[in-house]
Amino acid sequence: MRTSEWIQAGFATILDVAAWIFPLTVRRRLTITLLAACAIAAVALARLSEYILSPVQASILRDWLPVPLTLIPYWQTGQFFVGPNEKIQAWLVETDRWLLSLVSRTKWTFGRFARLTMEWAYLLCYPLATLGLATLCWAGLRRHADTFWFLVLVPTYLCYAITPFVPALPPRNLGQERTASSSTNGQVLKKSRVFNLWILEHGSIHAISFPSAHVASSLAVSLVLMHYLPLAGAIFLAITFWIAVAAVVGGYHYAIDVVLGALMTLVVYAAWRAHLIPSTLITAPAMVLLSRL
Numbered sequence: 001m002r003t004s005e006w007i008q009a010g011f012a013t014i015l016d017v018a019a020w021i022f023p024l025t026v027r028r029r030l031t032i033t034l035l036a037a038c039a040i041a042a043v044a045l046a047r048l049s050e051y052i053l054s055p056v057q058a059s060i061l062r063d064w065l066p067v068p069l070t071l072i073p074y075w076q077t078g079q080f081f082v083g084p085n086e087k088i089q090a091w092l093v094e095t096d097r098w099l100l101s102l103v104s105r106t107k108w109t110f111g112r113f114a115r116l117t118m119e120w121a122y123l124l125c126y127p128l129a130t131l132g133l134a135t136l137c138w139a140g141l142r143r144h145a146d147t148f149w150f151l152v153l154v155p156t157y158l159c160y161a162i163t164p165f166v167p168a169l170p171p172r173n174l175g176q177e178r179t180a181s182s183s184t185n186g187q188v189l190k191k192s193r194v195f196n197l198w199i200l201e202h203g204s205i206h207a208i209s210f211p212s213a214h215v216a217s218s219l220a221v222s223l224v225l226m227h228y229l230p231l232a233g234a235i236f237l238a239i240t241f242w243i244a245v246a247a248v249v250g251g252y253h254y255a256i257d258v259v260l261g262a263l264m265t266l267v268v269y270a271a272w273r274a275h276l277i278p279s280t281l282i283t284a285p286a287m288v289l290l291s292r293l
Contacts, residue, residue: 001043001047002062002146002149003146003149003150003281003282004065004066004146004149004150004153005043005046005047005062005065007149007150007153007154007157008039008043008066008069008070008072008073008153009039009040009043011073011157011160011161012035012036012039012040012072012073012076013036013040014161015032015036015073015076015077015160016032016033016035016036016076018080018164019032019033019076019079019080022080022164024079024080024082028079028080029079031079032076032079035072035075035076036072036076038072039069039072039073042065042068042069043065043069046058046061046062046065047062049061049062060142063133063137063142063145064133066129066149066152066153067129067130067133070129070153070156070217073157073160074160074205074209074213075205076160077160077163077164077205077209078204078205078206078207080163080164080167081163081164081167081205081206081207082167083167084167084168084169084207085166085167085168088166088167088168089168089169089174092166092168092208092254092256092257093171093174093254095254095255095256096171096254096255096256099255099256099259100248100255103255110249112189115189115249116189116192117242118242118245118246118249118250119189119192119193119195119196119246119250120192121239121242121243121245121246122196122243122246122247122250122252123192123195123196123199124239124243125214125215125217125218125243125247126199128217128218128221128236128239128240128243129152129217129221131221131236132148132152132221132222132224132225132236133145133148133149135225135229135232135236136148136224136225136228136229139228139229139232141228141229144224144228146282147224147282148221148224150272150277150281150282151220151223151224151268151269151272152217152220152221152224154268155216155217155219155220155261155264155265155267155268156213156216156217156220158216158264158268159209159210159211159212159213159216159261159264160209160213162210162211163207163208163209163210163213166208166210167207168207168208168210168254169206169207169208170207170208170251170252170253170254171251171252171253171254172197172250172251172252173206193250196250196252200252208253208254208257209257210257210260211256211257211258211259211260211261211263211264212244212247212253212257212258212260212261213261214243214247214252214253214261215240215243215244215247215253215257215258215261215262215265216261216262216264216265217265218236218239218240218243218244219237219240219244219261219262219265219266220265220268220269221236221240222236222237222239222240223237223265223269227273244258244262
């Protein structure tokens with residue numbers, strides 16, 4: 001199996017085991033187990049697709065499989081959230097105030113257009129990994145797909161692994177929204193804000209991921225592209241920066257979430273660039289494919 005497949009099936013299994021250790025209801029435990037079974041089945045079926053599809057088709061299928069599978073550990077993590085820990089919540093709020101007080105000294109202000117672009121940027125955190133992989137493939141660098149997914153999945157899943165130990169609500173749920181639609185007359189901004197909140201209402205775990213998995217994955221995508229396609233990477237990096245700002249200003253995450261999410265990715269990326277991660281740990285699907293032909 002590819003490294004990305006080991007990571008996804010393995011992490012889903014670890015969360016499944018943890019569910020039967022944590023004090024959760026049977027329903028939550030069974031939900032996590034079912035999600036883990038879906039991840040393992042998807043990886044197994046993708047592996048077996050080599051016997052049904054052509055080698056190239058099977059390889060492309062496995063390149064894109066991580067896109068839907070990244071949702072599974074997110075939903076699994078959500079089952080661990082039964083309510084905020086008041087002490088942790090208070091610490092996050094206090095840390096947020098302290099960090100934002102440092103930023104406020106710079107006298108930065110955001111106009112209506114800036115806030116609108118923030119809402120648009122935050123929407124991009126959902127498809128950014130897909131767009132990143134598409135950019136890599138479009139440039140003829142599909143052979144680096146597994147490296148791409150390794151550097152994206154590891155920091156993202158590390159964020160998910162920490163999340164159950166830091167149960168807390170996002171700032172917007174505590175009346176700490178910093179771009180409330182009532183504060184502006186811009187109808188487009190209002191609609192963009194409402195759309196973001198609608199997605200979170202129907203698709204999120206209604207708690208923060210700590211550190212921010214959105215920032216971690218977005219930055220990872222940007223850094224990988226910076227390595228192989230500097231111009232595209234620079235564009236993605238600019239979007240990632242605005243996603244991070246939007247996460248804080250919009251009350252989607254605490255500032256400390258964003259900082260630690262970025263730091264998580266930087267540590268993994270630096271370890272890879274310093275060759276602290278064995279190259280044999282990351283398979284190159286295109287090269288494996290060529291060796292079979």
